[in-house]
Amino acid sequence: MNKASRLFWPTLVTPKNAVVKQTEQLSRSQKLLTELGLVKPGSNGTYQIMPIAQRAIDKCIQLVQSNMQAAGGQKISLPVLTPAQLWKKTGRLEGDISEFYMLRDRSGKQFLMSPTHEEAVTAMLASTAPISYRQLPLRLYQIGPKFRDELKSRFGLMRAKEFLMKDMYSFDVSAEEAAQSYATVTAAYERFFRQLEVPFVQVEAATGMMGGSQSHEYHFISPVGEDTLLQCSNCSYAGNVEVFGSDTDAPSACPKCQSSQLSRVRGVEVAHTFLLGDKYSKPLGATFLNTTGKPETLIMGCFGIGITRVVAAALEVLSTEQELRWPKLLAPYDVCVIGPKAGSKEQAPAERIEHELLQLTQICGAEQLLHDERKELTIGKRLLDAKRLGHPLTIVVGAKATQAEAPKLELHTSGGEKQELDVAQVLQLVDSHERHKQQLLEGTEQTDTKRSQRVGHVH
Ligand SMILES: [Zn+2]
Structure with a gap:
């Protein structure tokens, strides 16, 4: 069980009337994350993630992994340093590389702190003895830090110089098979x-410096989003204005159905997928042996999810100015229990109820409970912390817990009203929260069936 008194939780205390120098543009979520001591700014554009936020990021990693495994992914780890020589071979070193961190080792050899790993993973396959068509499709993914020398870091974790990404690379025998991989992985993204x-x-997205023939982005809709998206309410069309070069070149009628019901919204890009063809495999010589034993060039796709950005952007979309709100599957803890204040007249009897209540760990697991046993603090102070942290369920063992007739606990749900309930009712609500989470997780299998049906339609 997690105890609040032991938690490393460096809350930012700003003295009243202090003049705070705004060094970066703060988004709502970043302001809360910083004030609550969940994330600390490091050097310009980098962030130190504190234990509570790390729990949410770890949950996001787990969820991404289960979906990548379900899509046939196999996890690997590639070095952060990629030899610049590989980028020379694919022609990407000649493009705009001002956003990349380049460095030299003591022998003068040049490397990139990888912003992405197409060259590295393709060169790895090229250096492997030719693989057989029987081993394909191959879908390899990793989760690790990526680097980008942002001119304007802002909105905290949403646009940082170092960020956590899941990147998957698919290898297939043909364009048709690569399209099948693309359909499978994008279904896992959905x-x-x-x-x-x-x-x-x-x-629909522009392929940009990544290249390839087809590309999609996934966006959370938010006013702080840096992209302008076109959405047609007459058909299913949605596209980034970048596809048309710029906002001013974007059409006023839907490019698909010609309807004028085309609206503009702002989006935060959280994932990006590409059908790459042979853009990387050809120059780097990544081949497989076909059915007649002849080498052929592998056909590739790549698929990114910004893990830290997903967490920050989800908070941005869901939270209020005062309180964080988490996706249920990412909340650092499911339940917070606040016990009585030390020295209060109801302390002893309330502690008996508190003890009884803590059996809820049998429902949600001890790991998902935060026990706020900082008894030196008033209940009100601790409840304020709990509400700002946005725990899905917060249970207060207060004065009404000790009344002789029908003792009651206070239950606060994230974004909901306060309810007064007895222990059994509270346990029931914890149980239904856990069931909901389970249903969301099992969506993995349910939508997996849907996916194979849909893929069946395409081919
Ligand atoms: Zn349309």
Whole structure:
């Protein structure tokens, strides 16, 4: 069980009337994360993640992993340093590399602190003895830090110089098979975003410096979003204005159905997928042996999810100015229990109820409970912390817990009203919260069936 008194939780205390120098543009979520001591700014554009926020990020990693495994993914880890030589071979070193961290080792050899790993993973396959068509499709993914020398870091974790990404690379025998991999992985992406219960949209996107023939982005809709998206309410079309070059070149009628019911919204990009073809495999010589034993070039796709950005952007969309709100599957804890204040006249009897209540760990697991036993603090102070942290369920063992007739606990749900309930009713609500989480997780299997049906339609 997690005890609040032991938690490393460096809350930011700003003295009243202090003049705070705004060094970066703060978003709502970043302001709360910083004030609550969940994230600390490091050097310009980098962040130190404190234990409570780390729990949410770890849960996001787990959820992404289960979906990647369900889509046939196999996890690997590639070095952060990629030899610049590989980027020379694919021609990407000639492009705009001002956003990349380049460095030299003591022998003068140049490396990139990888912003992405197409070259590295393709060179790895090229250096492997030719693989057989029987081993394909191959879908390899990793989760690790990525680097980008942002000119304007802002909105905290949403646009940082170092961020956590899941990147998957698919290898297939043909363009048709690569399209099948693309359909399978993008279906897993949709499942993941549905599990988060944050409104999202998949849009047609520009391929940019990544290249390839087809590309989609996944966006959370938010006013702080840096992208302008077109959405047609007459058909299913949605696209990033970047596809048309710029906002001013974007059409006023739907490019698909010509309807004029085309609206503009702002989006935060949280994931990006590409059908790459042979853009990387050809120059780097990544081949497989076909059915007649002849080498052929592998056909690739790549699929990114910004893990830290998903967490920050979900908070941005769901939270209020005063309180964080988490996707249920990412909340650092499911339940917070606040016990009586030391020295209060109801302390002893209330502690007996508190003890009885803590059996709720049998329902949600001890790991998902935060016990706020900082008895030197008033209940009101601790409840304020709990509400700002946005625990899905907060249970207060206060004065009414000790009344002889029908003792009551206070239950606060994130974003909901206060309820007065007895212990059994509280346990029931914890149970239904856990069931809901389970249903969201099991969505993995349910939507998996849907996916194979849909893929069946395409081919
Ligand atoms: Zn349309």
